[in-house]
Amino acid sequence: MKKYQTMFLQRYSNMLMQWKQKQDITNDELYHFLHSIKGTASSIGLIKLTEIASELIEKISKDGQRIWNEEEWGNFIQPLALEFNDTTESSQLEEDIIEERPSQSKILIIDDDIELLNDVKDCLEENNYMVFIATTIDRGVQLFYDHHPDLVIIDYFIKGKSSLEFLSRIATLARSIFTPIIVISDEATTFIQKQVYDSGAHDFIQKPIDNTVFLSIINNRMKQQDWFKKRVMVDELTKTYNRASLYEIWSELNKTYQKTEIPFSFALMDLDHFKQVNDRHGHSVGDLVLTNFSKLILQEKRQKDYLVRYGGEEFLLILPKTKQSEAVGLVDGLLKKFMKLGHDTDEGQIKLSFTAGVAEVQKSIKSMEQLIVRSDLALYFGKQNGRHSVHGYTAEMQKSNEVIERDSLLRIAVVDDDRVIQRLLSDQLSKMSISNYQVEVKSFQDGETFLNSTWYKGTGKYIILLDGIMPKMDGLEVLSHLRKTENEKNMGIVMLTGRQKDKDIVKALELGADDYITKPFSLQQLQARIKRLVNRLF
Amino acid sequence: MARILVVDDEEVLRMLIMDTLEDEGHDVFEASDGKEALAILGNESFDLVILDNMMPGLTGIEVAQQMDEEWKKNHPILMLTAKTQQSDIDESKLAGIPYYMAKPFSPSQLALLVEDILDA
Structure with missing residues (x-):
């Protein structure tokens, strides 16, 4: 897809340059331009461009004789031009971040408030943080020990219980690796705040949360964290650089x-x-x-x-x-x-x-x-x-x-009863390139067939894309079976769910899904998710 | 494996279609407008022709109208069109085009439809 997108964007920026040179364009030229974008963009994963072109094309007549001068057409297609820029930039940016920065900062969020979880997760991911989510304290503790996040955000109340239990369970380790802990809460009595700070949290923020302020607090804490890490760049015993400095060198x-x-x-x-x-x-x-x-x-x-x-x-x-x-x-x-x-x-x-x-x-x-x-x-x-x-x-x-070669095999399973999705995903995902991994994709018609296969019991790393709703056995059931298998540590599981199915999402996360993505999604989105997950887990 | 001619003025889309169908194991040929398509069709034979409707010069429907009647009786044409209004579909049926696919489409949707058409 990348190849076509690059060609496509290149072609249209050339077209705009030509228009700029001749200044005036005919109605026909403009109509064809929009029509082409509308018909092509979303086939190659640029859905937003198709949407904008469709809206614009409604506004002009097909057979009009109008001549558009540079200012007129420039203003008219501005929404499209802006999206072109964003797409061009973000497609470059995404590559950079995902391929070149394995040392992205990791944030763990523990909360059972799915709306807030979603909101904060999106906001942080947009700002290049790698986000782990847990809806229960147990899962949170597990993720904390497995992945050593750089910062933890936790709700004061989870499932009606206070999260002081979590704080006490991880406070010592958190202190030794300088992990800041931010507690968010509906209530903010003096008593609660004191309790929270006493158990080792660094910040206390009352809901509703303003994302921009929240982000600034997180960025500040991260800077401090970086500073600490830089100070301990040198190995105490041997006075040599330690591993943390390796990537910078x-x-x-x-x-x-x-x-x-x-x-x-x-x-x-x-x-x-x-x-x-x-x-x-x-x-x-x-x-x-x-x-x-x-x-x-x-x-x-x-x-x-x-x-x-x-x-x-x-x-x-x-x-x-x-x-x-x-x-x-x-x-x-x-x-x-x-x-x-x-x-x-x-x-x-x-x-x-x-x-x-x-x-x-x-x-x-x-x-x-x-x-x-x-x-x-x-x-x-x-x-x-x-x-x-x-x-x-x-x-x-x-x-x-x-x-060593075999170790870096990444197997991706698409478990979905929708044949079109199966085809589309396996076609495109097998062409995906992830550094250090050889990708292999297999699709399964339903959960039972998948679980009965021996496919997921082999060596290598696994990413499993599970449709939430399938005949016979639904995705959640498959998920809970998978989390009980021995090979569990080598699996990243992504749930594919319908829009607005918050309950399913919460349930999936509780059962140990690593991520979820709501349908309809773009291939680009899914590929970016998979890359993120691979970086995060393996 | 089938011989397929893809006629579309939009280069990127044409390439996407060609790559998709080549991955399916077909022999794929291209034309960037109606005139070129008719010239190729005069010399070579194909199992399926995929035609974009809105092209500068001849439209896809016009190309189909000028194609050999005998050939059309035995071979399918697939029209790619942003128009899905009944009148347009009727018009293309009259021109001897039995199949159409609405733009935008996903590559695998197209691959599935082509498979179905060739199986029929």
Whole structure:
């Protein structure tokens, strides 16, 4: 669809340019212009444009002889031109956000007031927040532990019970990872407010909520959160960058790469037999080894290189403006020096080594994760082949490691009894591209057939689109069965519901649906939802 | 697999239709207006012709009127039209067009209808 949309928008902006040059246009030209948009736009997913063109075309006669001057036609088609701009911008914007920003801020909302939930969710999503919703405290707690949101919004009353229970359950963890908590409430007695603040909430807001003010409060809290995170960008023990800073370094370097085409390289380094050091000499020696390692690398690396602590004993050296072959040489030099270094223990000095895998950025690499996967494959190769060595990535490593490939399979199921929807969705969704995933789509006629299949019991990640109303077994029933299966953690479930079925939505969310979308929806909308969900869950 | 001619002056829509039908395994040919369509139809044969009605120059109905009567007896034509008023449908029936689809449509709606037409 994207391809047609781009062509379509391009074509009409060219047309408008031509009109601008000749200034006057005939009634016939204007009529045909609107008629074409009306007939084409919604077929390629630009529904709004069809709507506007239909309204405008009603206002002019087909066979009129009128000549429109630039000001006249300009004013007349203004609503259309505005929508053109919005569409062009947002189609670019959406790509950017969804593809390039895996570190979008996450917000958890816990509320059983579906109208408010909807309203706040829309508003936040429009402002590029990733939103998790829960209608019960239990689900909220689960989402909190699973996804570590950057901010939590919770209603004071949920199902007639106060949410202080939730606050007490998560207050400690929330404090340790600096998660702000905002409580909203119908009532705002001094007693309630005091209770809320005492149990660790940061803000208290009385309903009805003004979205613009609410958004400002949230933005403020998020800024503070960012500030905290930046302050803890450095790993306390090793004084290297921590993982949180990785993405920023990546985007900066990637920007330069796109401009200059001079590649940079990632070297993933893993200390050999580190676990044995810990087991035998204790964690204090383990910590000492880590500090010795990072001290040495920080001292020996080039000024422009970045050292990031990637995992326990895994470090990532980022080498700007350095080809893979050159990086392998540099890291090999570091390895030789490290192997000579002695580490003090109770049983005298010990010497250690590390294994490293190196990969350089290339045109085909679209995300940081892809580059890390490559360096990881090279590292894995080294670990399999005698350790204490540095290897550059080669395409063969990819082939010999198909397990990783299979892991990134994204299976999408369309469970809907409507044949047209089934067809439409499977056609279009299978063409969808999601970074790091290979997409596979299958449709099912009804819930029973779906549940009886073994399809959802395999490996990989699943997105399941469930129609709410189906013969035999409805979507809600299928949903509750799915949430009881073992593979549950690998599934993102989206309910497709009719408009104004708030009760169904609440029920679906209670039963553990991850998202819902009301019919009729556009394919673009659905694709954006799926991408969001994949980013959010997996 | 069928040979299908798509006649539409709107390039983007024409491509969308062609890609959709090609994905279904058909052999698809294109014409960007009525005159071009008639020229192609004079030389080659198709199992189905998909005609947009409102085009500059000849309309889809005019194209159908000028098409070979014998051919029309044995082959279907599908008209794409924004008009769904009974008088327009009657007019197209008279011109020998048995099927029509209202614009805007979704690609899979079209694919399903084409399948049905070819099966009939």
